[in-house]
Amino acid sequence: MQRTEIATLGEFGLIERLTKDIKLTKLTSKKGVGDDAAVIDNTGKQTLITTDLLLEGIHFNLIYSPLKHLGYKAAVVNFSDIYAMNGIPQQITVSLGIDKRMSVEDLETFYSGVKLACDVYGVDLVGGDTTSSLTGFTISITCVGIADDDKIVYRNGAKETDLIYVSGDLGASYMGLQLLERERSVFDGESGKAFQPDFGGKEYILERQLKPEARKDIIETLAANNIIPTSMIDISDGLSSDLLHICKQSNVGCHLFEERIPIDYQTAAMAETFNMNVATVALNGGEDYELLFTVPLTLHDKMNSITGIHLVGHITKHENGCYMVTRDGAEIQLKAQGWNPISE
Amino acid sequence: MQRTEIATLGEFGLIERLTKDIKLTKLTSKKGVGDDAAVIDNTGKQTLITTDLLLEGIHFNLIYSPLKHLGYKAAVVNFSDIYAMNGIPQQITVSLGIDKRMSVEDLETFYSGVKLACDVYGVDLVGGDTTSSLTGFTISITCVGIADDDKIVYRNGAKETDLIYVSGDLGASYMGLQLLERERSVFDGESGKAFQPDFGGKEYILERQLKPEARKDIIETLAANNIIPTSMIDISDGLSSDLLHICKQSNVGCHLFEERIPIDYQTAAMAETFNMNVATVALNGGEDYELLFTVPLTLHDKMNSITGIHLVGHITKHENGCYMVTRDGAEIQLKAQGWNPISE
Numbered sequence: 214m215q216r217t218e219i220a221t222l223g224e225f226g227l228i229e230r231l232t233k234d235i236k237l238t239k240l241t242s243k244k245g246v247g248d249d250a251a252v253i254d255n256t257g258k259q260t261l262i263t264t265d266l267l268l269e270g271i272h273f274n275l276i277y278s279p280l281k282h283l284g285y286k287a288a289v290v291n292f293s294d295i296y297a298m299n300g301i302p303q304q305i306t307v308s309l310g311i312d313k314r315m316s317v318e319d320l321e322t323f324y325s326g327v328k329l330a331c332d333v334y335g336v337d338l339v340g341g342d343t344t345s346s347l348t349g350f351t352i353s354i355t356c357v358g359i360a361d362d363d364k365i366v367y368r369n370g371a372k373e374t375d376l377i378y379v380s381g382d383l384g385a386s387y388m389g390l391q392l393l394e395r396e397r398s399v400f401d402g403e404s405g406k407a408f409q410p411d412f413g414g415k416e417y418i419l420e421r422q423l424k425p426e427a428r429k430d431i432i433e434t435l436a437a438n439n440i441i442p443t444s445m446i447d448i449s450d451g452l453s454s455d456l457l458h459i460c461k462q463s464n465v466g467c468h469l470f471e472e473r474i475p476i477d478y479q480t481a482a483m484a485e486t487f488n489m490n491v492a493t494v495a496l497n498g499g500e501d502y503e504l505l506f507t508v509p510l511t512l513h514d515k516m517n518s519i520t521g522i523h524l525v526g527h528i529t530k531h532e533n534g535c536y537m538v539t540r541d542g543a544e545i546q547l548k549a550q551g552w553n554p555i556s557e
Numbered sequence: 558m559q560r561t562e563i564a565t566l567g568e569f570g571l572i573e574r575l576t577k578d579i580k581l582t583k584l585t586s587k588k589g590v591g592d593d594a595a596v597i598d599n600t601g602k603q604t605l606i607t608t609d610l611l612l613e614g615i616h617f618n619l620i621y622s623p624l625k626h627l628g629y630k631a632a633v634v635n636f637s638d639i640y641a642m643n644g645i646p647q648q649i650t651v652s653l654g655i656d657k658r659m660s661v662e663d664l665e666t667f668y669s670g671v672k673l674a675c676d677v678y679g680v681d682l683v684g685g686d687t688t689s690s691l692t693g694f695t696i697s698i699t700c701v702g703i704a705d706d707d708k709i710v711y712r713n714g715a716k717e718t719d720l721i722y723v724s725g726d727l728g729a730s731y732m733g734l735q736l737l738e739r740e741r742s743v744f745d746g747e748s749g750k751a752f753q754p755d756f757g758g759k760e761y762i763l764e765r766q767l768k769p770e771a772r773k774d775i776i777e778t779l780a781a782n783n784i785i786p787t788s789m790i791d792i793s794d795g796l797s798s799d800l801l802h803i804c805k806q807s808n809v810g811c812h813l814f815e816e817r818i819p820i821d822y823q824t825a826a827m828a829e830t831f832n833m834n835v836a837t838v839a840l841n842g843g844e845d846y847e848l849l850f851t852v853p854l855t856l857h858d859k860m861n862s863i864t865g866i867h868l869v870g871h872i873t874k875h876e877n878g879c880y881m882v883t884r885d886g887a888e889i890q891l892k893a894q895g896w897n898p899i900s901e
Contacts, residue, residue, distance in 0.1 A: 223893075225893070243603065244709075244711065247712070247806070248642065248711050248712050248713075248806075249607060249638040249639070249641040249642050249712075249790060249791060250605040250606055250607035250638050250639055250641075250642045250644065250700075250702065251605065251606045251607070252603050252604070252605055252642070252704075252709060253603065253604035253605070253606060254603050254604070254706070255599055255600075255604055256599075256600060256601055256602075257600055258600075259587065259596050259597065259598050260596070260597035260598070260599055260604055260701070261594040261595065261596055261597070262594055262595045262597060262606075262648070262650060262683070262684065262699070262701060263593060263594035263595070263650075263684065264650045264652050264684065264685060264686055264697070264699055265652070265686050266652040266653070266654055266686045266688055266695065266697050268654050268688060268690050268691070268692070268695065269691075269692070270691040270692065271654075271688055271689055271690065271691060272688070294593040294594050295593070295594055297593040297594075298592065298593050298594045298596070300594065304606070306606060306607075306608045306699065308608050308609070308610040308697055309610070310610055310612050310615075310695070339606070340606065340607065340608065341608060342608055342609050342610045344610055344612060344615060344616070345615055346612050346615065347612070347613075347614040347615060347692075347693075348612070348613070348614065348691075348692030348693050349691075349692050351610065351612065351654070351695055353608070353610050353652055353697035355606070355608055355650065355699040356594075357604070357606060358594065360596075362598070365588075365596060367588065367592050368591070368592050368593075369592075445593075446593060447593060462591070462592075549567075549569070
């Protein structure tokens with residue numbers, strides 16, 4: 214692959230090259246890259262805005278994160294936040310702090326992943342900021358979405374007796390990360406070799422970690438069935454932590470049933486290999502980008518007809534607290550496994 | 558000052574502490590911090606969006622940038638982008654990559670600067686992202702603004718014979734930075750001492766660097782006089798580079814008159830001390846956050862009655878190129894002094 218030094222283009226040349234084939238597709242995108250600000254016409258709709266900051270060494274490791282996947286993931290995790298409000302992502306801005314090691318081609322590869330995600334989800338890239346970084350690759354993405362006022366779903370609307378649903382399956386992304394970390398440790402001991410471990414049969418958990426998808430399909434299915442959840446969040450920190458967010462903001466308790474937590478076969482097998490409790494992995498792993506939401510009990514039959522979602526528990530009174538009922542009938546209190554800057 | 562380790566609060570505790578006294582003041586701010594996305598109701602107006610990424614060692618040095626000023630500046634430079642579209646900033650999101658050296662109190666100090674800027678400019682803080690950083694303090698701010706469709710000013714509307722105006726004065730921020738860098742070099746040689754040089758008589762250039770303001774007042778004055786510029790940009794990269802942006806996007810040339818470039822006394826004196834050409838400093842220094850704009854020639858008399866702005870040149874045919882007429886009548890071609898990741 215050709216290697217063009219960024220200095221040969223300069224900032225504006227680089228921006229031109231990275232953004233030259235970007236076409237605006239949304240009616241709401243009036244003006245994209247190339248001015249002090251982008252212009253968005255959301256007349257008659259509510260504007261949603263969310264932002265994520267991804268730092269090298271904390272959120273990704275360039276040794277095993279292909280740049281194209283990284284661009285895809287950085288965009289998708291923001292779309293996921295907009296879907297979690299029952300909105301539709303429309304535009305993103307992409308700001309990059311560029312490490313000296315990177316070439317123009319590296320950035321084009323990263324951008325190709327961002328653009329692919331934009332194509333797949335129907336989102337316009339409308340702006341950003343580009344700067345040099347002394348300390349690793351830095352990615353900051355902001356996403357603008359739209360929603361009808363009466364259809365936005367917050368975290369604070371869960372009511373007693375509501376049913377708790379989760380889409381897809383949980384814990385796979387975390388087990389994918391464990392696998393990548395293990396192989397990297399082995400790799401670190403074998404200097405001079407390229408990082409090419411055999412990942413046969415483990416594609417699903419790796420893809421969940423490296424190239425996750427946002428659940429646009431679930432939002433569309435719920436809309437098609439005229440279902441507006443009472444509360445919703447996307448699972449980025451882990452089922453336990455994110456369910457606690459809903460309970461705290463809704464001032465309710467919950468009962469979560471361990472046996473109902475959806476787990477893929479590869480996730481379970483890898484947890485076994487690592488001698489980890491798979492329920493703990495599903496509860497606290499995070500980065501699943503599945504939707505966790507509540508609906509009134511009266512919708513139970515209607516929900517049964519929808520595929521790809523799983524009933525995992527129900528909302529209780531605040532005084533009852535937040536518990537998981539284990540397979541053997543014990544009740545254990547849910548805890549937020551926090552992010553901790555010291556341990557990271 | 559008390560020092561609370563961030564780990565004692567955890568991510569959510571930290572966010573709660575930093576955002577607990579934030580009140581939403583804009584009618585358009587429907588939902589702020591605390592959900593997957595903020596909700597903004599801009600019905601009937603256009604939404605503007607801009608974003609800036611600030612990295613330690615590139616955009617600021619914590620040795621001489623007080624954290625409160627840094628927070629203020631990080632917010633203000635985004636407001637400036639919205640004003641440069643002839644819009645009004647409404648909301649910001651603040652994402653931080655937090656270095657291990659920092660305490661909760663450090664972050665509160667930074668936030669106090671952000672909040673002060675929000676108070677002064679009438680902007681709501683509605684969201685963000687908080688993560689740990691292995692590699693220095695990282696700040697990413699996105700600003701949402703509103704504007705009437707027919708009043709938005711782009712960079713591409715300058716026409717032949719238009720007059721070119723700039724607000725305030727130029728080059729001060731750059732000279733403030735030179736002064737800070739020189740004192741830091743001296744300081745680096747005297748280990749064990751606190752960084753407390755004597756900056757008496759140099760307050761203006763230091764404030765322009767450490768705590769700049771966005772020109773909300775100019776936008777309001779232009780609106781009060783029913784003046785809509787044909788093109789506008791805020792001066793972040795330097796007069797030369799930013800005027801070239803207008804000329805390139807408007808497909809025109811320009812004549813800029815050196816003797817008309819507004820320069821403060823402290824800037825000129827400091828340039829003399831550093832043996833620098835003050836016109837070069839004003840042309841290429843950057844970080845002025847003044848407004849550079851064009852208006853039709855017919856508005857000349859009306860513009861004369863407005864204080865705080867300076868006529869610095871006029872727009873010409875594209876074929877005539879972009880030139881500065883020096884004090885001795887020579888014409889020199891304007892060049893963009895680029896950002897260069899290698900030299901930084």
